[in-house]
Amino acid sequence: MKTFILIALGALAAADPIDYYITDNTGLDIEALAAQPLKMISYINCFLDRGPCCREYNEFWKKYDPEHIYYDLLMKELEKYKPVSLPVLPIL
Numbered sequence: 001m002k003t004f005i006l007i008a009l010g011a012l013a014a015a016d017p018i019d020y021y022i023t024d025n026t027g028l029d030i031e032a033l034a035a036q037p038l039k040m041i042s043y044i045n046c047f048l049d050r051g052p053c054c055r056e057y058n059e060f061w062k063k064y065d066p067e068h069i070y071y072d073l074l075m076k077e078l079e080k081y082k083p084v085s086l087p088v089l090p091i092l
Helices: 002-014 030-034 037-047 055-064 069-085
Strands: none
Touching: 030 037, 037 055
8 A cells, every 4th residue: 555655646746737827928028018117007008998009918918818708807806806905005
């Protein structure tokens, strides 16, 4: 029985980890975006439907969420947490 458990643990340790969220090929460089505050603000305004979207951002969403399924789900979740988060933001 101990041998079986050791073999099973060895197999689990040798197995490849599961990648739940892959950021290798998204094409959106967060560090470069954070270094340019005006560009970051324009991305945020585009994401929140407050302003026009730049070409890069439109291509990003067309490639990774063409039907806006994830965008719509995110907006629903943000609406739930807005009353809780708005009073906290000025403190930060």
